Amino acid sequence: MDQRGPTRQKRLVVYTSKLLTLVLAVTGYLVLGTFLFQWLEADIHADRLQTSTDTMRMNIREFISLHSCVDADDLLDLLAQMEEELGNGGSLPDTPATLDSNQTNVVSVWSGTENAFQYAMAIITTIGYGNIVPISTWGRNTTVLYGLFGIPLMLCLLTNIGALFAVWLIKLRRLTDRYMYRAPLCLRKGVFAAIVAGVYIVVFNVAPGFLLSELHSREFSDFSVAMYFCFTTFATIGFGDYYPPPDGGWVFTLGVFIYTCLGLAYLASILALISNWGGEQSKRIGARLQRAPVRIFKHLANSGPPRNGGSGHSQGTDPVIHSGTAENSTTNQCSVHESIENSITSPGELDNR
Numbered sequence: 001m002d003q004r005g006p007t008r009q010k011r012l013v014v015y016t017s018k019l020l021t022l023v024l025a026v027t028g029y030l031v032l033g034t035f036l037f038q039w040l041e042a043d044i045h046a047d048r049l050q051t052s053t054d055t056m057r058m059n060i061r062e063f064i065s066l067h068s069c070v071d072a073d074d075l076l077d078l079l080a081q082m083e084e085e086l087g088n089g090g091s092l093p094d095t096p097a098t099l100d101s102n103q104t105n106v107v108s109v110w111s112g113t114e115n116a117f118q119y120a121m122a123i124i125t126t127i128g129y130g131n132i133v134p135i136s137t138w139g140r141n142t143t144v145l146y147g148l149f150g151i152p153l154m155l156c157l158l159t160n161i162g163a164l165f166a167v168w169l170i171k172l173r174r175l176t177d178r179y180m181y182r183a184p185l186c187l188r189k190g191v192f193a194a195i196v197a198g199v200y201i202v203v204f205n206v207a208p209g210f211l212l213s214e215l216h217s218r219e220f221s222d223f224s225v226a227m228y229f230c231f232t233t234f235a236t237i238g239f240g241d242y243y244p245p246p247d248g249g250w251v252f253t254l255g256v257f258i259y260t261c262l263g264l265a266y267l268a269s270i271l272a273l274i275s276n277w278g279g280e281q282s283k284r285i286g287a288r289l290q291r292a293p294v295r296i297f298k299h300l301a302n303s304g305p306p307r308n309g310g311s312g313h314s315q316g317t318d319p320v321i322h323s324g325t326a327e328n329s330t331t332n333q334c335s336v337h338e339s340i341e342n343s344i345t346s347p348g349e350l351d352n353r
């Protein structure tokens with residue numbers, strides 16, 4: 001007991017220091033990416049927004065001055081031009097009175113540090129919402145280099161966080177085996193899997209979905225939309241149809257990042273359990289398949305003709321004669337098939353050995 005206690009304390013200190021180091025490294029890397037991408041993209045994006053907005057205003061003014069009665073074809077041409085400028089980030093005027101205004105009221109998405117932080121987070125977590133993207137050549141090249149170093153760093157952090165969840169999952173498995181020791185093994189595994197999946201659904205889908213639908217009802221119209229966003233985020237799918245609100249503030253942005261890390265780590269722990277279980281099952285099946293030919297050959301040797309030198313009729317003192325009728329050959333084939341099935345599907349033979 002005296003030797004085991006210091007060893008556990010030493011392991012705990014080493015693990016805690018390693019986890020804190022990774023947390024600080026990831027945080028510093030995100031801060032670096034936040035200011036770097038903001039510096040690269042903010043001015044360029046603002047200039048393109050202003051140009052697109054001015055172009056749309058000019059098109060609308062010309063259209064109104066040239067056409068007293070709106071024609072369908074002319075309207076479609078105008079909408080096509082406006083669609084192109086909207087794709088470049090332009091915005092429509094709020095009222096007709098603002099058409100003749102030259103006031104600059106466009107705001108780039110890169111002007112806020114929260115959005116730049118969200119972009120850096122989307123890179124290293126491989127989610128990639130797509131609502132914030134670089135438009136400059138330097139911004140795209142920097143994204144590649146930033147992801148090459150940031151993604152492995154984030155994976156190291158998730159691995160260490162997942163180790164905490166793995167300890168909890170092991171304890172949960174032991175509890176299910178302790179209180180259900182009389183139940184079959186398949187039932188115990190089923191209960192354990194149901195608990196693990198239920199925790200993931202409730203903690204990382206239902207609960208945050210309810211909070212998002214209540215706090216940000218404008219972006220997430222109902223509970224199903226918010227839960228759909230949580231699932232696509234934690235599964236690192238990131239379709240881009242829904243993403244974290246850009247005006248949520250620093251508290252909301254940091255909360256999304258922390259919760260995303262926890263969800264990804266828990267999901268990685270579940271996938272690791274499934275992988276380990278699948279590896280154990282494949283090893284058992286492989287061992288049974290390797291033993292199958294040996295059992296088949298033994299059965300053929302025991303059920304074949306006696307080894308006394310005769311190919312058709314036996315010679316010597318044994319008067320037994322083995323006929324080659326169809327009934328005997330059919331019986332031998334059935335017994336061979338039974339030996340194959342028994343050698344592959346016998347569940348307790350490998351464990352007994």
